[in-house]
Amino acid sequence: MADSTMLEVRNLKAGYGTRKGFVRAVDDVSFSLGRGEFLGIAGESGCGKSTLAYAIMRLLRDNARIESGSVLFKDRDFATMPAADVEAHRWTDMAMVFQSAMSALNPVLSIGEQLTDAVHAHRKASAAEAQELAAEMLSLVDINADRLKSYPHQLSGGMKQRVMIAMALILKPDLLIMDEPTTALDVVVQRSIIEKIEDLRSSLGFSVIFITHDLSLLVEISDALAIMYAGEIVERGPAGALFSDPRHPYTRGLMASFPSLTGPLVRMGGIEGSAPDLLAPPPGCRFSARCPFAEQGCREGPSPALRPLGGDRFCACALEGRLR
Amino acid sequence: MSAMALELDGVVKHFPLRSLANYGKAVHAMDDVGFGLEAGGSMALVGESGSGKTTTASVIARLYERDSGGLVVDGEPARPFRSRKESLAYKKKVQLIFQDPFGSLNPTHTIRSILERPFLIHGLANGKADLDARLNDALEQVGLSPAAEYLRRFPHELSGGQRQRVNIARTFAVEPSIVLADEPTSMLDVSIRMGVMNMMLDLKEKKGVSYLYITHDLAGARYMCGTIAVMYAGMIMEIGPTEAVIADALHPYVRLLKSASPSPESGPARARLEAKGEIPSLIDPPSGCRFHPRCPFAKPLCSEAVPELRDLGGGRRVRCVLP
Amino acid sequence: MIKDFFKTLVSNRKSLAGLCILGFFVLVALFAPVIAPYPPKIDRLETITAIGEPSLDEELVAEDYPSDARDVLTYRSTLTKDYTKTIDYFPLRSRPSAAHPLGTNHAGNDLFSQLVWGTRISLGIGLATGLFVTILSLTLALLSGYLGGVVDDVIGFFTNVMLVIPGLPLMIVIAAYITMKGVLPIVLILGLTGWPYPTRLLRSQVLTLKNRDFVRVSKSLGERTSFVVFREILPNMISIAMAEFFATSMAAILGEATLEFIGLGNVTVVSWGTILFWAQANGALLSGAWWWFLPPGICIALVGTSFVLINFAIDEISNPRLRKR
Numbered sequence: 001m002a003d004s005t006m007l008e009v010r011n012l013k014a015g016y017g018t019r020k021g022f023v024r025a026v027d028d029v030s031f032s033l034g035r036g037e038f039l040g041i042a043g044e045s046g047c048g049k050s051t052l053a054y055a056i057m058r059l060l061r062d063n064a065r066i067e068s069g070s071v072l073f074k075d076r077d078f079a080t081m082p083a084a085d086v087e088a089h090r091w092t093d094m095a096m097v098f099q100s101a102m103s104a105l106n107p108v109l110s111i112g113e114q115l116t117d118a119v120h121a122h123r124k125a126s127a128a129e130a131q132e133l134a135a136e137m138l139s140l141v142d143i144n145a146d147r148l149k150s151y152p153h154q155l156s157g158g159m160k161q162r163v164m165i166a167m168a169l170i171l172k173p174d175l176l177i178m179d180e181p182t183t184a185l186d187v188v189v190q191r192s193i194i195e196k197i198e199d200l201r202s203s204l205g206f207s208v209i210f211i212t213h214d215l216s217l218l219v220e221i222s223d224a225l226a227i228m229y230a231g232e233i234v235e236r237g238p239a240g241a242l243f244s245d246p247r248h249p250y251t252r253g254l255m256a257s258f259p260s261l262t263g264p265l266v267r268m269g270g271i272e273g274s275a276p277d278l279l280a281p282p283p284g285c286r287f288s289a290r291c292p293f294a295e296q297g298c299r300e301g302p303s304p305a306l307r308p309l310g311g312d313r314f315c316a317c318a319l320e321g322r323l324r
Numbered sequence: 325m326s327a328m329a330l331e332l333d334g335v336v337k338h339f340p341l342r343s344l345a346n347y348g349k350a351v352h353a354m355d356d357v358g359f360g361l362e363a364g365g366s367m368a369l370v371g372e373s374g375s376g377k378t379t380t381a382s383v384i385a386r387l388y389e390r391d392s393g394g395l396v397v398d399g400e401p402a403r404p405f406r407s408r409k410e411s412l413a414y415k416k417k418v419q420l421i422f423q424d425p426f427g428s429l430n431p432t433h434t435i436r437s438i439l440e441r442p443f444l445i446h447g448l449a450n451g452k453a454d455l456d457a458r459l460n461d462a463l464e465q466v467g468l469s470p471a472a473e474y475l476r477r478f479p480h481e482l483s484g485g486q487r488q489r490v491n492i493a494r495t496f497a498v499e500p501s502i503v504l505a506d507e508p509t510s511m512l513d514v515s516i517r518m519g520v521m522n523m524m525l526d527l528k529e530k531k532g533v534s535y536l537y538i539t540h541d542l543a544g545a546r547y548m549c550g551t552i553a554v555m556y557a558g559m560i561m562e563i564g565p566t567e568a569v570i571a572d573a574l575h576p577y578v579r580l581l582k583s584a585s586p587s588p589e590s591g592p593a594r595a596r597l598e599a600k601g602e603i604p605s606l607i608d609p610p611s612g613c614r615f616h617p618r619c620p621f622a623k624p625l626c627s628e629a630v631p632e633l634r635d636l637g638g639g640r641r642v643r644c645v646l647p
Numbered sequence: 648m649i650k651d652f653f654k655t656l657v658s659n660r661k662s663l664a665g666l667c668i669l670g671f672f673v674l675v676a677l678f679a680p681v682i683a684p685y686p687p688k689i690d691r692l693e694t695i696t697a698i699g700e701p702s703l704d705e706e707l708v709a710e711d712y713p714s715d716a717r718d719v720l721t722y723r724s725t726l727t728k729d730y731t732k733t734i735d736y737f738p739l740r741s742r743p744s745a746a747h748p749l750g751t752n753h754a755g756n757d758l759f760s761q762l763v764w765g766t767r768i769s770l771g772i773g774l775a776t777g778l779f780v781t782i783l784s785l786t787l788a789l790l791s792g793y794l795g796g797v798v799d800d801v802i803g804f805f806t807n808v809m810l811v812i813p814g815l816p817l818m819i820v821i822a823a824y825i826t827m828k829g830v831l832p833i834v835l836i837l838g839l840t841g842w843p844y845p846t847r848l849l850r851s852q853v854l855t856l857k858n859r860d861f862v863r864v865s866k867s868l869g870e871r872t873s874f875v876v877f878r879e880i881l882p883n884m885i886s887i888a889m890a891e892f893f894a895t896s897m898a899a900i901l902g903e904a905t906l907e908f909i910g911l912g913n914v915t916v917v918s919w920g921t922i923l924f925w926a927q928a929n930g931a932l933l934s935g936a937w938w939w940f941l942p943p944g945i946c947i948a949l950v951g952t953s954f955v956l957i958n959f960a961i962d963e964i965s966n967p968r969l970r971k972r
Contacts, residue, residue, distance in 0.1 A: 044513040156602045186372035187540060189602055191584035213514050216543075219588040243588050250515075257518050259547035261570065261587040268547070270518025274483045385867050408871075415869040428860035432882035445869050494864070 006207055007033040007056075007175060012069035012079065014055040015231075015278075023278045024067070025051035027231035030306070033224075035174070038201065038208045040222030040239065042215045042254065046275060048231040049211045053179045055079075056209075057096050058086045073175070092122050094175040095168035097161070099183055104164055105152040111138070111163055112148030118167050137166040141196055158189035162196065169200065177209045182217075194221055216258040219243045224312070227251050230276050230286040232303060237313030247315040249291045249323065285318065293323055327399065329502050329534040330361040330384065335393030337376075337383050341607065351606045353379040355558045357393070358633070361502070361551075366528065366535035368545030368566065370581070371555035374603050377538045378423075380555070381504040384536065385420045386411075398501060416446055419500035423507040425487035429479035435490055436475040439463070442497035462493040465530075467523060485516040489523070496527060503528075506538045521548060542585045546570055551639070554578045557604055557614040560633060564640035574642045577615045613644070621646055655964050662960030668953035672946070676767040683757075687764035687917040690755030692735045740929075743938050750938045752922075753929040761917050762942050768918035770950065772830055772837070772903045777896030779838040784846035785881075785888055791846070792853025793876055802846070809843035815905065822906055827913035833906065837899045845891040852887050856880045890961045897954040904947055919943035 009031050015024035025048035033039050043049040054060050056071050058078055071078040073094065078086060098104045106114060115134035119125050125133070135145035141162040152160055161181060168176055178197075182190035198221065201208060212218060218225060219239050226236035227250065235248040246252045253271035273290040276282050281303075282289060288298040298318060306314040317323070335357045338350035353376045361367050371377040383390045386402065395402040397417055405411040422428040429438055439459055442448070449455035463471035466489040479487055488508060495503060505524065509517040525548065528535055537548045545552055546566050553563040554577065562575040573579040576597070583597045601618045604610050610617050616626035625645060633643045656662040675682060685692075708729070709721035718734040737755040741747055749758040791802040818840050825832045856862065857880065865875050900919075906912040907920025910928075914921055922943045926932065931939040 044515055158602050186603070187542075188372065188580055188584045214586065215514065216586040216588050220586055253515055257514050258586075258588075259518075259521075259543045260589060261543040261546065261582070261585055263589055265546065265567075267522065268518050270522070271515035272519065274485060274513070274516065387863060387867055408869075412869045415867060420864070420867045422860040422864060424860050428864050430861040430865075430879055430883070432885075433878075441865075441870065442868050491864075494868075498868070 004035050005032050006035045006037075006074065007209075008070075008072040009056065010070045010072065012052070012055060012071060013067040014051055014060065014064065014069075015067065016051070016061065016064035018063075018279070021279050024281075025231050025278060026055055027281075027303075028069070028305075029228075029231075029233050030069075031226055031233060031236060033175070033207050033209065036201065036205050036207055038210065038221065038223045040218035040225045041209060041211045041228060042213065042218050042225065043211075043228035044213055044275060046278070047228045048278070049228050050179050052228070053096065053177050053209065053211055057090060057094065057177060058083070059090075059096070088122075091118065091168075091173065092171045093173055094177065095171070095173040097164050097168050097176065097178045097181045099180040105160055107152050109151075110148065111150050111152070111155070115148070115163075115167055115170060118170050122171055133170060134166075137170045138163070140169070140200060141166045157185055158193065161185060161189075161193055165193070165197065165200075169204065169206070172204065173206060175207045175209070177211070179211045180213070181210075183212065183214075190217075215254050227254065230281060231278055232286065232316065233306060233314075234287065234317070235313075235315045236306070237309075237311070237315075241311065241313060247309065247313070247320050247323075248287075248317045249293055249319075250287045253290075285316075293319055295319065327363045328360045328396070329363040329365070329398060330536065331394070331396040332360075332380075332384070333358045333394035333396075335380075335383060335395060336391045337379055337388065338391055346607060349607050352558050352609050353606060354383065354390070355609075356630075356633075357555075357558075357560055359553050359560065359563055361534050361536060363398075363501070363534055364532050365551065366537060366549040367551040367553060368549035369536060369538045369553050369555060370540065370542060370545050372540055372581075372603055374557070374606065375555040376558040376606070377555050378506055379558075381420060381506050381536065381538055384502075385418050385504055386414060387420075412446060416498045417500055418502045418504065419495045419498060421488075421491055421495050421503065421505040421508045424511055425484050425491060426479075426511075428491050429487055431479055433478075434475065435463075435477055435479070435482075438479075439475070439490065439494055439497065442494055446498050448498065458497070462497050463490075465496070465527065466490070466493040467519075468493070483516075484512050485520060488512060488520055492520070492524065492527070496531065496533075499531070500533060502534050502536065504536045504538070507540065508537075509544070510540070517544075524548070542570060542582060543587070554581065557609055558606055559614055559630075559643065561615065561644070562640075562642045563633070564638070564642075568638065568640060574636070574640070575615075575644045576619050576621050576646070580618075656957070656960055659960040659963065661956045661963075665953040665956030665960065668949055669957070672766055672770055672950055672953075675763060676770050679763050679767050683760035683763040685757045685760045687761045688756060690737050690751075692737075694733045694735070696731045696733065740936070742936075749942055750936070752925055752939060754925075758922070758939060758942070761922055762919070762946065765918045765922055765943065766946065768830060768916055769900055769903060769920065769947070772833055772918070773896040773900035773950070775834050776837040776841065776899035776902075777892045779834060780841045780845060780895040780899075781888055781892040783838065784842045784849055784891065785884070787842070787846045788849035788853050789876055789880070792850040793857055793872075793880065799850075803850075806843045806846050806850075809840075810847070814840050814902075818902060818906060819909070819911055822911040829913070830916060830918075833903055833912055834899075836906070837902045841895050841898060841902070845895060849884065849887065849891065852884055853880060856883050886961050886964060890958050893954040893958050893961070897951050900947060900950055904943075919947055 009029060012026055012029045013024060014026040015022055029052060041049050051064065055066050056078065066079050069079060112131065112134055115137060116130040119130040119133055134148060138145050138147060143159060143162055155163065182193055197208065210218065210222065222239040224236065225239040225242045226233045227248065229250050235242065235251045242251060243255065246255050253269065256268045257270045259268060271290050276286055276289065284299040284301055285304050288294040291298065304316045304318045306316045308314055335354055337354040338352055340350045357380060359367065369377045369380060382388050384395065436459065439462060440455060443455055443458055449458055459475060460471040463469065463474055468474045468486060468489050482490065509520050512520060535549065537545065539545050549566055552566040552569050554561050556577050562569060562573065562578045569578065570582060573582050580597045597620060604614065604617065612627040612629055613631050616622040619626065631643050631645045633641045635641050656666065706723050707720060708723040711719040713719060716736045716738060719731060721729060721731045723729045737751050737757060739751060739755045740753055741751045743750045747757050747759065749762060751757055787802050791799045818836055821836050825836065862875060862879050865879050903912065903918065904920035904923060907918060907924050908927065910924055912920060914924060923940055926940040
């Protein structure tokens, strides 16, 4: 497990305005991340996982804002820091890989220019140094350095995503946030990219927050796992423990939503219904409408908080312990 | 051996390119594609994007006509349509479920006007009362009830899962014998995928249709289908009973695919196959075996001639010279 | 669907403002005879005071010219009684006054009345051209986009040729060859030079819709081509076609004003453009007769603004990314 805490998110609330009102996509989220740790955040579309990532990076869109809470990164609060200071830390201390490498890369600049621009924007470096660094980073992600002169359209989808990773890591950040980095890619390419990230993490020692809806993938690659539902973290803990013994009914449902490749062929349940509208979240537990175990008490009062279960595990279900 | 619902034999489909730079070239979307689907059976067609699996479905549904090769549906060889009646009769037998639940329902129509079309086109309803009863049945058997509530809504008022259920209801409305499902759950939220997959399994049981289930997800293919065919770059690489193929894949590509697929039970430590590169361009496909540039076991022979789809007995066939 | 579309238009603040302005001008055009104090092309008022009944055979018995602007003529009728006809000439080039709120022009026509009556012609030409161009370009776009192949190539060729010819000179050349009778020729000229751009825009929309899954579903169900085009594709083009309608209408109003202004239109017609033409021809701008050229200019600008506002709103409605959050 983590030896020292690098990132600590405390009671973070963030959201965005829509025509119909304010959507609190991240509601009272807390977690911590150790140095070199790999945290997977799983959730379905609209659960707030991307808003969480953007809020940590302070890259929220104009219509979105952080309401309250703190993002302590190396003992400084990113949530309240002036924007100019954030600029200085972003990319050098924490970097992000976006879902669509296709649109995140500028089509009219070569790969080399974009990589060196990232260096120059944050650090004093000569052109030759930047060029050398760019070449080094490309070879780290298994792309030949003569590709520096290539333009994005000359690269395949997998290669573009590798370039994005190289660009994120070029200033040797301590934290890499990845928002669905492999969703648009095929299985085989996805696997090779994930293995690359794993290699780089063990050699460079950065921490990773990996966000995706693909729980079966996360279970395999993460140290710790957080499950998000309707803006809240409903369960978190070590990945293996969550997989073998999920406690929250939503986690159980998610685990039963991925057919197995090797295990016995059994009929699986999935989860009935659909996620609540975050404009007007229901009272009580937000999962109660879809939960097969829900009781009257689940549909009243405030949303249940994350409770420690021991062994670094937390679960936000009022019925936890009584479910079997 | 039971009757075959669908048989393809050496089907070829190339899309000629119109641009000047690629003049005279074509996208080799399907080459020598052949398989059989038993009546009441289910086959998964697995492949990555660009492998030609969606083209295969479109060719079977005859949204495009194949360039050459045999296509037999319910024992009848497919011939060019000579009349609208023939074309309608074919479309009543073979139906498609599309991948995108948002794009496959016209946003300007209500669910009722979308769902009544199959009944009206194929003359399946006798009068308004009968049509109403059939619309109700169609929605209720996909788990959308009360039906009246859904009929007057517009597509944008439904969730992704509900829309896909409407799509499936429309597909089954004409009582087809073959349903081609093109990644029907890949664009749905993970928690509702199983619900749709289970519903499809139940419908198959109840209606006795045959499924061609197209997917990129090996585990999903295993859940849905008894037989599996893996496509790569426009060609079928391996066909066989699902359990046998997944437990003991023979083609290096299928082994690679299996080793890359997420599998929490196996844990992260399992040995993986390494492959270089990505799926090749279908405009200039590699010579010989289309997988050879990425294959860890490739030999000089592999780049020379396209391997045959060899029959290995037990219903298994593989397009590789090695095993 | 169309009802929904208009409901959304009304609920959007921009389009509501646009619709209000447009509605105002439409009312003015419809009720022009009621609103305008005089018909647009008269320069005098004649009053007949019957001393007796008028008759067929008449004879002027007395003439009196009390002022420059008034003639009093008395007639004797052989069969019946006598009568007096008083003719009040409107002043020429007068400043705004109680009798003529926007003054009069060089021929003594009441400018306010001309402005009101001109609304009919200008707005009518604009909307008629908009309708004509929208229908024409929608038809061409559907043919070209949906059928593709040779049809697309031929239509595409003519569209491109028309697009590279500058619009105004082309309009002027055509206008110079056509004898102007009434307003129909103007509508035709504006329409025939205005279709290429909307056609190209609508065609690209047809192309994207054609490849949408619901169109493929329709085909796989066995729908006829006509059904696919009119029931599946066309309803999805309403908002973009409406946007084109308003954009073209606005261009037509400007185009009409331009043609009239440079004297290539039909100068006997009273429209905002012809008012401007006569104003310019008679040096209104030089003499600072703002009441002559400013009001038609403002009207053109206001109608233009209303169309632009409506189009902004249509953009917001059909493109959710532009919606105010």
